[in-house]
Amino acid sequence: MATDIAFDLLRAFVAAQWPDQAETCPISWDNEPFTPPPPYDDQDRPQHWLKVLVDGRLWDQQSIGTGDPRAERWVETGELLVLAMVPVGTGSRLCRQVLRAFAEMCRGDTGSIEFGDVTFPAIGSTDDAGNWWSMQVIIEWKRG
Template sequence: MATPEAFDAIKEALDFSWSETEITYENDGFEPPDTQEPFVYVEVVGDVIEQDTFGDPGANEWVEEGAVYLHVMVPNGTGSRDARGIAKRLTDLFREIPIGTMHFERMSIGSGDPGRNFPNFWAMTASIGWYRRDITGT
């Protein structure tokens, strides 16, 4: 999983900028709406945390890399067009806009996955690769 700093930065950006659909995060107790309205399930994962040393002991830069998975959930049987549009608008929120020490790159809608069925919903996943640099070593 990603560090709390990475998760918090992404959550704050989405909470501030996104109002089109409900958003839920990993293990937050969200119940899918009875009305079959689209919503977004967000996962923030970390791939690696690496150290770069700059000479003096303690003068280190830590680089954390990961991905945000934005699972756009739409009612089963309604096609993929709405999910693709929502996914595009979500990725646009992070395009060329760093958040603090986080930078976003490698965006994809679908990433080769055809979408998946869940009870009453179908998911189209947008993914965004990110990295974060931290001179303080956390």
């Protein structure tokens, strides 16, 4: 579990960096009300959306022991699990495009969060209702 501080920083970062895409690719966050778009728009074009989950690990010591834990440098680390959802039967290209765009947005140090390695397990899955197919990226982050 990520702390509320890390979650809020990550969410604010995404909100600031994803506003142009938010209308065409909305984001679902942990345990918040969300209604996915219909699988196809009124012109029969496939719709898509993202599901973002925030994982965290407390605490990783980043300094040499001084004898006083309060004087040490501790960082919180974790991962963003980002799932791109597209209608079943529409292929993986749209998933790959939106996941690449999201991953490219999460590069380097933002001042509050430092992003690290990105893993793209090329495994797809279908939701329980059978309407949506997804692929994912896993993006490492660190808050110091």
